[in-house]
Amino acid sequence: MAVNQIPVTLRGAGLLKEELLRLRSEDRPNVIQAIAEARAQGDLSENAEYEAAKEKQSFIEGRIAEVESKLSNMQVIDPTALNAEGRVVFGATVRFEDLDTSDVKIYQIVGEDEADIKSGKISIASPIARALIGKHEGDIAEVSAPGGIKEYEIIEVLYV
Secondary structure (H helix, E strand, C coil): CCCCCEEEEHHHHHHHHHHHHHHHHHHHHHHHHHHHHHHCCCCCCCCHHHHHHHHHHHHHHHHHHHHHHHHHHEEEECHHHCCCCCECCCCCEEEEEECCCCCEEEEEEECCCCCEHHHCEEECCCHHHHHHCCCECCCEEEEEECCEEEEEEEEEEECC
16 A cells, blocks of 8 residues: 555445535535625625635635545555455454453444444554454454553454
8 A cells, every 4th residue: 555545445435425525516505605695795804604604615625625635545445355364454343352341342444534433433543443453363452541451352353
């Protein structure tokens, strides 16, 4: 993978494309309309609606540029096509047990834009994901946490 490539799952690539489409086809035209309406009110020097609309436009244009950059630099990884021989890699779903509490967790390792802990998706940059990468079923992953070292036993690695 090239230095500037951003790994994303198929799902993550789809979400970025959807966001870009929404930004271009809905958000941008809406803010342009809001600016036009604020301009029609006359004096722009003390027009709060105009300032807010211009600020929102700046945010939208910045986000469009950011998403376009990510899309042009992304490396799409299909977890179902992986053959990592049971090894934890980007896109894999990992079931593991906290050896202190016996809690079992299941997380998919995804790109930063896709991460959503409530949906069971953790960022490749997270300490847990970094500790899991490269390990196999039965291995112990150690994560440095504020309360000390946490140990997790990998129970299962899935490519779904």
